[in-house]
Each structure stands twice: as structure tokens, then as C-alpha cells.
Amino acid sequence: MGAAEWERVKATVPVGAEVSGRVVACQPFGVFVDLGLGFLGLLELPEFSDSAARSRGEGLLPAVGSLLTARVMQHADHNQQLRLTQRALSDEQWEQVRGFLREWRPAEPGSPADGARDTGS
Secondary structure, X not given: OOHHXXXXXXXXXXXXXXXXXXXXXXXXXXXXXXOOOOOEEEEEHHHOOOHHHHHHOHHHOOOOOOEEEEEEEEEEOOOOEEXXXXXXXXXXXXXXXXXXXXXXXXXXXXXXXXXXXXXXX
């Protein structure tokens, strides 16, 4: 999918929107979810509503094919992915998340903020 489609999905499914989809892959860090939008969602372990899944990990992840519901926590532009959460947040907390994301900008590759070291060359 291209940049125009990604921008359309971001406008259609804003941060805080509830989405549902099927798990298409399980990894040690979380699950990938097909939301029917042309772009995958990623629900990482710390964002599961079930504290047992958060603390014990992969053995308690939903199986491939399972239906799950979550909220959009972030639009990850670098890999065109929707980062998801199942944690319960109040409307005020969602507004704080949106405000933070409006102000946040990723570090430029190779900049000191990116963790790159100056080798002096």
C-alpha cells in the first residue's frame, strides 16, 4: 500500500478509535492483527488488558485466527502499522496521548538523539 492509502487509514482510524480484527501472527513480543484496512495492527505484550498475558508472555497470547478488539494507540509511519492497546484509559488520558503524539517527532537517522555515535570521521 502507498502513502495516500496510509494517510486515508490514519484519518479514518484516529488515535483512540476502537478496532477489531483477527490475529494473523504471534511473536514473542505480541500479535499482529488484520484489521481489514490494508495495514496491520500490532498489539505488544505490555498493551494487553490481561495482566497474565503481560507478565508471562507468549504462552498466553491469543491464537492465530482469534478475534480481538483494541484501541489505536499510535500510527507508526515508519512501517505503516497501527500500534494497539487493550488497556483501559479515560477520555482525559486518551487526550494526553493524542497531545503527546502531536508534539513528538522521531529523531533523524544518524542524529545524536537517534543513538548514533560520532566517530569523528
